[in-house]
Amino acid sequence: MADPSSYRPKPGQIPDSPGVYKFRDEHGRVIYVGKAKSLRQRLANYFQDLAGLHPRTRTMVTTAASVEWTVVTTEVEALQLEYTWIKEFDPRFNVKYRDDKSYPYLAVTLNEEFPRVQVMRGAKKKGVRYFGPYGHAWAIRETVDLMLRVFPVRTCSAGVFKRSAQIGRPCLLGYIGKCSAPCVGRISAGEHHELAEEFCDFMAGRTGAYIRRLERQMQEAAEEMEYERAARLRDDIGALRRAMEKSAVVLADATDADLIAVAEDELEAAVQIFHVRGGRVRGQRGWVTDKVEAVTTGDLVEHALQQLYGEEQGDAVPKEVLVPALPEPVEPIAEWLSGRRGAQVSLRIPQRGDKKDLMATVARNAQQALGLHKTKRASDLTTRSRALEEIAEALGLDSVPLRIECFDISHLQGDDVVASMVVFEDGLARKSEYRRFQIKTFQGQDDVRSMHEVIGRRFKRYLQEKQKAGEWTEEPPGDARVDDNGATAATVSASPEDPEPDPMAGRPIDEDGRPKRFAYPPQLVVVDGGAPQVAAARRALDELGIDDVAVCGLAKRLEEVWLPEDDDPVVLPRSSEGLYLLQRVRDEAHRFAITYQRSKRGKRLKSSPLDAVAGLGDTRRQALLKHFGSLKKLRAATVDEICEVPGVGRKTAETVAAALAGAAPSAPAVNTATGEIIEDDGAPPAALSAERGQDR
Numbered sequence: 001m002a003d004p005s006s007y008r009p010k011p012g013q014i015p016d017s018p019g020v021y022k023f024r025d026e027h028g029r030v031i032y033v034g035k036a037k038s039l040r041q042r043l044a045n046y047f048q049d050l051a052g053l054h055p056r057t058r059t060m061v062t063t064a065a066s067v068e069w070t071v072v073t074t075e076v077e078a079l080q081l082e083y084t085w086i087k088e089f090d091p092r093f094n095v096k097y098r099d100d101k102s103y104p105y106l107a108v109t110l111n112e113e114f115p116r117v118q119v120m121r122g123a124k125k126k127g128v129r130y131f132g133p134y135g136h137a138w139a140i141r142e143t144v145d146l147m148l149r150v151f152p153v154r155t156c157s158a159g160v161f162k163r164s165a166q167i168g169r170p171c172l173l174g175y176i177g178k179c180s181a182p183c184v185g186r187i188s189a190g191e192h193h194e195l196a197e198e199f200c201d202f203m204a205g206r207t208g209a210y211i212r213r214l215e216r217q218m219q220e221a222a223e224e225m226e227y228e229r230a231a232r233l234r235d236d237i238g239a240l241r242r243a244m245e246k247s248a249v250v251l252a253d254a255t256d257a258d259l260i261a262v263a264e265d266e267l268e269a270a271v272q273i274f275h276v277r278g279g280r281v282r283g284q285r286g287w288v289t290d291k292v293e294a295v296t297t298g299d300l301v302e303h304a305l306q307q308l309y310g311e312e313q314g315d316a317v318p319k320e321v322l323v324p325a326l327p328e329p330v331e332p333i334a335e336w337l338s339g340r341r342g343a344q345v346s347l348r349i350p351q352r353g354d355k356k357d358l359m360a361t362v363a364r365n366a367q368q369a370l371g372l373h374k375t376k377r378a379s380d381l382t383t384r385s386r387a388l389e390e391i392a393e394a395l396g397l398d399s400v401p402l403r404i405e406c407f408d409i410s411h412l413q414g415d416d417v418v419a420s421m422v423v424f425e426d427g428l429a430r431k432s433e434y435r436r437f438q439i440k441t442f443q444g445q446d447d448v449r450s451m452h453e454v455i456g457r458r459f460k461r462y463l464q465e466k467q468k469a470g471e472w473t474e475e476p477p478g479d480a481r482v483d484d485n486g487a488t489a490a491t492v493s494a495s496p497e498d499p500e501p502d503p504m505a506g507r508p509i510d511e512d513g514r515p516k517r518f519a520y521p522p523q524l525v526v527v528d529g530g531a532p533q534v535a536a537a538r539r540a541l542d543e544l545g546i547d548d549v550a551v552c553g554l555a556k557r558l559e560e561v562w563l564p565e566d567d568d569p570v571v572l573p574r575s576s577e578g579l580y581l582l583q584r585v586r587d588e589a590h591r592f593a594i595t596y597q598r599s600k601r602g603k604r605l606k607s608s609p610l611d612a613v614a615g616l617g618d619t620r621r622q623a624l625l626k627h628f629g630s631l632k633k634l635r636a637a638t639v640d641e642i643c644e645v646p647g648v649g650r651k652t653a654e655t656v657a658a659a660l661a662g663a664a665p666s667a668p669a670v671n672t673a674t675g676e677i678i679e680d681d682g683a684p685p686a687a688l689s690a691e692r693g694q695d696r
Contacts, residue, residue: 390578
């Protein structure tokens with residue numbers, strides 16, 4: 001625990017101007033980001049008597065080891081920079097809202113030549129128009145089904161669309177009038193795009209004018225005695241009204257607004273948002289957060305607004321935002337919202353009428369969400385705490401293992417040997433810190449030797465990071481000597497490319513506070529295996545002089561826990577929460593390793609002799625295979641025949657012919673379902689014996 005007075009800046013050093021400040025811990029990680037109208041006044045609040053601070057603020061300032069700040073010119077700039085840094089550094093003491101579910105949206109892919117209406121979840125994509133979020137995907141599909149009668153926009157997948165275009169026959173929806181069938185040219189791309197725009201206008205709330213236009217057309221058709229057309233328009237109007245009835249009118253003046261309500265206690269807060277468009281509730285969503293800092297309701301509202309609109313532009317930010325309490329000061333956040341929309345945004349507390357009544361409804365939803373979350377969370381926290389305590393007791397640890405790292409080896413009959421490292425903190429997976437390894441020092445199948453290599457590489461990197469940070473000055477033992485540049489003279493390389501980071505992984509933390517790869521040691525290392533793997537892991541740690549990290553192994557056959565130098569395993573009860581947590585950690589490491597091993601195998605099996613031809617890029621490689629039809633026919637071609645391919649000169653043709661002549665032809669591939677021999681098409685066949693059950 002650090003003493004805040006040890007890093008407190010002198011009062012004269014802190015500027016009396018707007019800015020954003022960052023607290024860092026002893027490892028350089030950014031643990032809190034804040035903004036202030038006056039940096040001097042705000043930072044002075046953190047360095048008062050600890051007894052007068054909020055408990056969570058006290059924890060933050062005693063965890064921190066330094067503070068720094070950046071001066072900006074306006075409070076709006078401070079707000080934007082604070083949001084950017086919170087997204088970048090993910091500080092542990094900042095308010096971070098968690099969605100209580102993955103919400104489905106009604107999406108229209110206006111960025112495609114033939115826009116498609118579909119249900120989408122996850123991150124929003126550029127060029128796609130979104131409506132919602134909705135509580136259930138089936139509600140979206142019911143609404144779309146009603147509207148396709150009037151707006152027959154494409155809803156099929158790319159594969160179905162392409163297939164229909166190839167055979168010149170539309171799918172079932174095209175036959176029953178619920179798709180305009182652009183795949184077979186019934187309407188042009190431009191006409192279909194206009195149809196999708198009309199669909200979006202109706203969903204955005206501009207319903208009255210469109211229905212009045214249909215009613216006028218129905219009357220005109222009746223007067224001209226075109227009764228069939230009039231009946232069809234009547235049915236269209238009925239379908240649109242039924243679609244509108246699915247979202248009740250809550251604000252009679254056709255208001256576009258978002259209503260945000262907060263329910264909170266000392267520890268947590270729940271936020272509920274109702275999205276109202278055209279006076280109707282078009283979507284609802286909820287967030288929950290731990291109150292890891294001393295915050296007011298206005299602060300919670302400000303953080304919710306940042307998360308809700310930080311990535312939005314234009315009409316996605318409504319004209320009016322109704323909240324239970326205004327941030328202090330309110331002007332910067334209101335100006336920031338107006339900048340996101342490109343027009344004036346009203347941020348206020350409803351005082352009377354329908355809007356106040358609707359806000360009460362949103363508040364009741366927030367209160368119910370908080371109650372439900374606390375019921376789940378209480379059980380979850382209790383279970384995780386008990387599991388960690390059971391593990392500590394069974395393994396004889398001095399304290400509960402708050403950080404657990406698990407390693408697993410995966411291969412296919414000795415080929416493509418890889419390893420995985422997964423991290424659990426406080427009993428929860430921390431996927432941003434997962435890592436993947438390739439076994440580099442030998443070929444073949446040897447799980448014990450592989451485990452020794454991986455553990456050694458992981459903790460050599462840890463020692464390097466400690467030396468860079470100045471936390472460790474003694475010369476490491478054995479083969480892990482570290483020079484002035486932080487590079488090891490180890491037999492096993494630990495280069496910057498090793499291990500390969502997972503795509504989900506966060507950025508490394510250096511001087512700017514980004515997370516490093518191996519800067520923090522675990523309290524417990526778990527290996528997938530029995531006594532031999534555990535002994536190899538312990539030996540790797542001993543060679544590096546690391547004696548403060550516990551090691552255990554979990555054997556799959558009987559789910560026994562093995563400790564180094566113990567002849568007999570530790571047997572945890574089958575109902576033990578500690579055993580269940582160890583199984584989850586081990587299974588996650590196995591899943592991650594298998595996924596990586598299969599991806600490497602897939603890339604290897606898709607390789608071709610043409611890949612090794614110098615100067616032959618993807619375009620000419622595709623042209624060669626397209627011209628000859630298969631790698632087999634290309635191998636049999638002469639240099640003159642290869643030169644006939646556009647873009648291939650004689651020198652390149654000679655290189656290709658020489659490369660294929662030196663490459664042994666691959667064995668024919670066989671379709672295991674039909675027994676059919678598949679002609680060589682440029683990629684070697686999959687290993688037929690590589691069934692899933694043989695993956696290790």
